[in-house]
Each structure stands twice: as C-alpha cells, then as structure tokens.
Amino acid sequence: MKATGCSPTPDHSARNYSAVQQVAEYDHETMADPLFTISSTLRAAFAVVTGLPPEEIDPVVRPSDRADAQANGALALARQLGKQPREIAEAVVATGMLAASCSVTEVAGPGFINLTFKPEFLASELADAAGDERLGVRLAGQQRTVVIDYSHPNVAKEMHVGHLRTTIIGDSLVRLLRFVGHRTILENHIGDWGRQFGMLIEHLLDLGETEGAHELSVGDLNTFYREAARKFDDNDEFKDRSRRRVVELQGGDAETLRLWHLLVDESMRYFNQVYAQLGVLLSNDDLMGESAYNDMLAMVVDRLRDQGLLQHSQGAEVVFADGFVNREGDPLPLIVRNSLGGFLYAATDLACIIDRVERLHADLLVYVVGAPQAHHLNMVFAVARMAGWLAPPVEAVHVAFGNVLGEDRKMFKSRTGDTVKLSDLLDEAVARATASVREKNPEMSPSEQAEVGEMIGIGAIKYADLSTDRLKDYVFDWERMLAFDGNTAPYLQYAHARICSIFRRADLERASLGSIVPSLAAPQERALALALLQFDTTVHDTLDKFSPHRLCTYLFELAQAFTSFYEACPVLKDGHEATRESRLALCDITARTLHQGLFLLGIEAPERM
C-alpha cells in the first residue's frame, strides 16, 4: 500500500507506525546508541590494557564537541595504576579494538580519547533501530511492578494548575515506564473523605440534589465549595447539621453514604471531562481515593502498636522516627490518630503503602506530589521502613515538583486573585492555538482546524510544564509556550508535520524504508543520525531521574538536527535521485522517533498544522 502522510499502516505488522504503548512480547537485544556500544568495547579494551576485570572499569564515555564522543576513563584509572593517563589512553587505542566502529581515535590533552564513528557503523546502527518497533530502545533490565500515585483532585473542589503538574508528569512517567517494560498500576488518590464532607452534603441538600449535582457536573465547583464554606462559617444551624452529618457519614448511615456517592460521582464526571481534554490515561478504573483505605486504618494502628512503635503523646497516637524534630528541636512525631480519636492522613498514607506492597505486590512506589509534601512523605516512608512494610527491594520515590508562577513570579492566580480553573486554562490554550491554526491554514476545514488546534494547545501546555526541571518553580507564559519557535511543543509538532508533508508528496511504500541502510555523507545527515541514535539512552536517563524534561531536551535537539538536515539536504528535489531513498529513510525514522517521543510525553503529533 502507498503511505499517505504519516498515517499508520495497520496491515503491516512489522512496522506499525502508531506509537508503541506497551512492550512488544519478544525480548529485545538491540542497543542502538553508539555511545552505549562503544562503552562496552572500551571497557574490554581498558581491561586488556590494565589487567583489571571489565566490570570494575568505567570508560567514562561522553558526547564531545570535538568528536562524536570522548572517553575519559584513562584519567581516572591512571591514579589507581600509577601510570600516565596518556600512556593508558594510547595503549587502549593501540589494541585496535575500536577500529571496527571508529574512523578516528586520537588521544588528546591529558588523556582523553576522542572518537569519531565510521559512517557505516552509524548507518548500520541506525538501520537496526529503524527496523525495530521500539526504535532501538532497550527494555528495562528488571521488570518492576510500579504504583504511580498522581493527580488526586479533591471532590467538590476545583482542579487548578497544581493538579496540572502532578497529572501530566504522572501521565508521562506511566507511559515511559510501560514503554521500557514495567508493569504499571495507576492510582488516583482523590480527596473523597474528611470532615468537610459534612458541610458539602448539607449544602447539596440545601440546593436540592438535582440542582447541586448539576452544579458539580458542569464544573462549577468553586461556587459550590465556597458557598458551603461560607454557610459553615456564618450559620450556626448549618454548622451543627454539618457536624452531625460527618458523624453519620463516618458511622456508615446509608442515606448519608448515598449523598456522599452523589458528590463523588458528579465531581468525577467533571474531572473525567478535564482528563479527556488533557488526553491523559487516568480513568475511573484508577480511582483509589482516601475513603478506600478507611477499613484499613484501625489495622494500621494495631500493627504499629503490636510492633511497639506506637506511642501516646499529648493525647494523640503517634510514631517517633529518628531525625525529625520540631521547631523547638524536640522529636517530631508522625501523628496517626489525633487526640479525639480521628485518623489523620498519615494513617491513610501508611495504609496505602501496606496495600500497595502486600496486596498489589508493587516493588516501586512513585508519588507525584508537590515539593511541600517532602517532609511529610519522608516521615511516612521512615515509619513504614521501621514497621518493615517498606523493605528492599521495595522502594518509594517522591517525584516532587515546584509551583507554577505567574508573570509576577508569584503563585499563578487569575487577575482577580483566585486560583485559575484548570479547565479554563485548557480552554484558553485550545482557543489560542486554534486561532493561529486558522490564520496559518485558511484552506483547512473548520473541524480540522479545531482538531489540530486542540493538539497544539494542549500539547503546548503540557510541554511547557514537562520541559523544565520539575523540581523548580516555573513561570507560566502563554506567548512562550505557544510560540512556534524555540523549545516548544509546536516546534516539535511542526518538524513532525513537515516530514509528513514529504511523505504525502513521495510516492512510495513507507514500510520498505525500514530495511534501508542510509548513507551519511553530509554533516547534517551525520548529526541527525547521531541524534536519532541517542533516543534509547535518553529514555532510560529520563526514567532514572523521573525527569521528563530530559526527554524534552532530547526531542528539541532532534528536531533542530532534522530542520538543519532538511535545509541542507534535498530529499525529493529533481537531481537528487541518488540520495532519495536514503534521505527518506532518515525522514521516516525521525518522524517515528518524534512521534514516539511526544507520545511518551502525552503529546499528540498532527500530520499537518
């Protein structure tokens, strides 16, 4: 069949273009990245020269300005062996073991080995990656069961920019984890329990169930919550009713539970609309709200008591963990149950750990939670370790993130000082993007303009958030995130769309390109090939640090390498028939890498824009 643009070729089983969501069933051995390949060659060469066991040697291979790569291992080994670094480096080169893959191997400076790869070697590695559904990305060495805890909006409360960060960082991490072969369990720990539900239920009754439910389901959550809180503060009769209602809720009163369910369901209906607009993987199947752990809380306390960890302090039931002190420098306890007998969120968080480890058999717990929670989570983890619930090989990781700031570098707020509704933010992004699509493509049908505008607008918001180190605060700036130049989603999407445009013009079997070994004569072809081959390492680096911005940086550099190539290397023009197939093959794998990379960030790649 003829390829049309970037459309998937679903009947071609070897190379389905659509993004890979789950791992292939076969075991995968390709190691496309030449830096990875050369590392093992160098390790062996260093072993020959030094007589050390290969596993004790780090050849310290890095990308280089002066060559394709540089190996700095000689400098570190020189001291330990009492030799000159240059001497070792020269001996490594003299083994001849690098000759198969490198055209130039020179020792420079104090003992760096500069490496230039043979074009044939790069081309062959690239052809391997191109022929692979996973684009040469290795599976994780060890498959883990990972629980990712993220998003967690509060029932009957508006979602805002803070939820945006946890939701899309979590979503990207899920996609990355799955791609390298881990088993993922998504958990949306929604705030669906607590004292505030007394007033929320009473307010629902005051409004009338139908009217109240409507207000929630259409997303007028701010009004609902604010009105309930206002009455609670101003109206003693309402306050009394609310308090009685909390008791009934906790006591399991059927009618109260029905009303509570109504609040949860209507809120989720709204949240699911936001998730759908965002294009994230979360669904109702992933709901594990606070209330889900209610039945475990007494057990948590019992188990802590049985292990002798539970102490009474100022009327509360607490656990003291080493290393935590309060303002006065006295030991700071983790309060599991307050002096009135109520369970606190520490109890729920501990129940979560038990549930995830003992019921779900997770061996990695990922918490995508704001940085201010670091102290609390560290205490919870510490107590869980004391209790033996969190023991190797099980690990817990706090994937922390900073705040979203406005242009004034203060917490992102609307002009009136309110928190900005997430859905309003998404609507505005889509509206802005659609407007520019309409401007650039007047001939495009309105429905396609809307479709593309949504991909660009949502992609821009996500990319702006994901592309900066998650730990830092970042400044929300419409102009910058929606710009079509610079490190933005539209720039990456544009690079992808341009390649799709080439394939619309080219009359060929797209799938056949996978078996072509490209020639890498022009410097831009070489640079593009080198960039493409780093996808594998990048994906694994990104996951090692749980930092999607590493993948963003990579994709931006790849897109830049492509546009430079595209500028300098004619693909379909007359007079370039000899390089046509080779360059089309480069275009093909670039498009697939961009598409897959964006998919791993949760961003769609339109075929025209």
Added chain:
RNA sequence: GCCCUCGUAGCUCAGGGGAUAGAGCGUCGGCCUCCGGAGCCGUAGGCGCAGGUUCGAAUCCUGCCGAGGGCACCA
C-alpha cells in the same frame, strides 16, 4: 531557630566530576531559482559570594548572602 529545595547570558531554561559552560527568546547581521520561511546560518553576552576536596569543580563539601517551602493533632 532547625531542616529541605533553588540561585547559570537582558529574559526563560539545559548542563549535576572532565578540555573552550550550551540552547531558545530578545539584539544585531545574513539566507527566499524555498521538498511547509511556523524555517535555516551567523553574532554579542553568564556559573550569587568566599573557602575546601581533586590531576581537574557550574557540578562534591563547608560557611555566608538571596528566593521559596516545611517544621504536632487539616490534607
């Protein structure tokens, strides 16, 4: 007061032991016989301060300065 995070170009950000610290935006200057110019090529401009470890520090350690956050019954 103690603890955590962060200070890199005018602005927004990468780089987290290796050579001359990279991008983007903005500035300034080139490239339209152009497969999508929403582009490409070039230009100038910087590691908060002070010590220390190291053959080598933006990166690791200590202190200071500055910003943000946390520090007992909300989550």
